[in-house]
Amino acid sequence: MSDVVVNQQVVVVGSGIIGASVALACQDLGAEVTILDKGLLGGIASGNSFGWINASFAENQAYFDLRNEALERFRALDQRLSLENHMRWQGTLWWEDMGHDFAEQFQVLTKRGYPSKLLKYSEIETLEPHLREVPDQAILTTTEGAAQAKSVALAILDEVKRNGGTVRGCVPVTGIRQAAGRVSSVQTEVGELLCDVVVLATGAAAQSALIGLDWTLPMANNEGIILQTDPLPQVIQHVLMTPDVHFRQNLDGSFVAGQIFNGETNPNVSAIALASEIISRIQTKLRDIPKLRLAEVKIGIRPVPLDGMPVIGAVPGLVGAYTAIMHSGVTLGPFVGQLLASEILEGYASPLLKLFRPVRFA
Template identity: 35%
Template sequence: MNTAKEVIVIGAGIIGASIAWHLTRAGARVTVIADSAAGGVATPNSFAWINASWGNPEPYFRLRTRAMGEWTRLARQLPSIPLSWCGGLCWDLPADKLESYATEHLSWGYGIRRVGRDDAARIEPNLAELPDFALHVAAEGVAEPVAATRALLADAERHGARIISSTVTALAGTGGKISGVDISHGVVAADEVVIAAGAGSQHVAATVGVNLPIETPPGLIVHSRPYQKLLNGLVLAERLHMRQTAEGRIIAGSDFGGADPGMDPQVTVRELFAAMRAMLRGSEGLELDFHTVGYRPTPIDGFPIIGRADGMDSLYVAVMHSGITLAPAVGLFAAREILDGERDPLLAPYGLSRFAQ
């Protein structure tokens, strides 16, 4: 390993923070450049569900379950990360699809348990509406996203990383070789540049002719004021996903990605909050505090882009929607690939070159 390698990470969200932390711990000299505070734009607006749930092919399931394991490893190394394996109770699919999901994922080794109304009441006793049939996965969890990002960046900085608050206006280099980035103060040089800027990644990559085929759909999530404990874990009900944060806020969206804000976001906020209160016993004193609208960096095929850009060995890209779940594995794998040239087999389907086909 070349411990003297200079690496710039563009972006201070959970993905950029994890990559910077893993690179620093592996001996690289790291500079994080971001035009926003720790957490970036998408991370603070995340539902922060850590899972390997339904709707994905087995290779992506394997990457996500590996990432769940890496969260445990990361929390052991950095105990200040707020991580909770609180479990998830799910009935947001028709019964036949819920059963198909359970059968498939159980065959893959996912710890799903089928539950009825009585079990659901024991898991979440404050639910006003209980399902006749649901699935419970005790191994699913949450990481408070901004606090986790801050913990990673602070520890990286303690171990020598630099953090620069600035806008990257362009990548610098010639002949397919990226040599750094242009910022308002001039050029910052590096041996390798990592683009992990979420929704802003597309613009940065385009400055050297690299096309990142991503979309940035908005997602609205409502946040209550801190309140007494009403929820034990994640609740994924039909048209309403919710959880209670470490500080006692109940957050909710029409799904984990957030609601479509619609033509009048305030109407959407009021409807979501009313649905959330109606779903919970003991919520009479629950008050709305604020809402967020996050723009989720989502590659057009729904799967992550992780790896070097074709023809540019010194440019690495890490852009995905499932940033909270994948962050520790992506950080670990990216650091190994950047410093040692070892690409983990779990990343094989997720290179940028797949879009050239």
């Protein structure tokens, strides 16, 4: 590992949970950081997310390893920034699939050594006494949690500012300039900013071109609906992943729910109509609770690189340019920020990122 290079000027484009995490980690390693966002601070997808922090679902071992370690790193960030108002580590009860798929999921988790327990009816009933539709079995994954990702991003941005970093919203970045074969500045709608390194954490906008950069990331973004209710007393204890709705309760008692898992919205059904239907599904699943009242409905766009996997590391063809684009960015954000900062400022290329490099889209 090479020596830490101090006082590198790092510009991070995007202030969602990924950009904020990268910036904080770069600052921790001695860089002077500036975060620029074309819109309001805290991100776009990060504000429309279900926010489930988990390693339950990973298509391959490398992706599982990344996600699994990410849970630990998120816990450390929680302790450092006292994020208790923005997140909970309540664990998950999962029974989205049944039969063979359920058995296979439990087998995969067990094989990977992931903390998970098969619960039967009576155990589920005890853990979730307000559940009316109790499944015969469910998988309990105890180390997981959920966050209001935009609030977490804003808390991280506050920390960056406290430590002397610059954070600016409403500054669209339009291009990157280079000199002597490497990044020298970013161009914005309000002027040019000199830098040694630029990190593109632009979420679903990753496929948009920037002047001076001959590379964009092909994306397969998709939509999902997220709704929030008015606060109720705390009645559910876990993130509940049921066959037709995912839901959880925030610390203030509001429910957060998501439904469209495959990314296809039905143009013939309005978001409000769908949200109302989801609410009544949740109401039916629970007993002895007050009426759920819809407070907010959001259609979010998941930033999904074309092959579905995270894209993290050096941008092909431009020294000093890096990127970090992914779905499951809530789970992965704090850890990915640390990995990327270490690579940029310490020259350490983590083997955990081997399969997730931008160069596969060169």
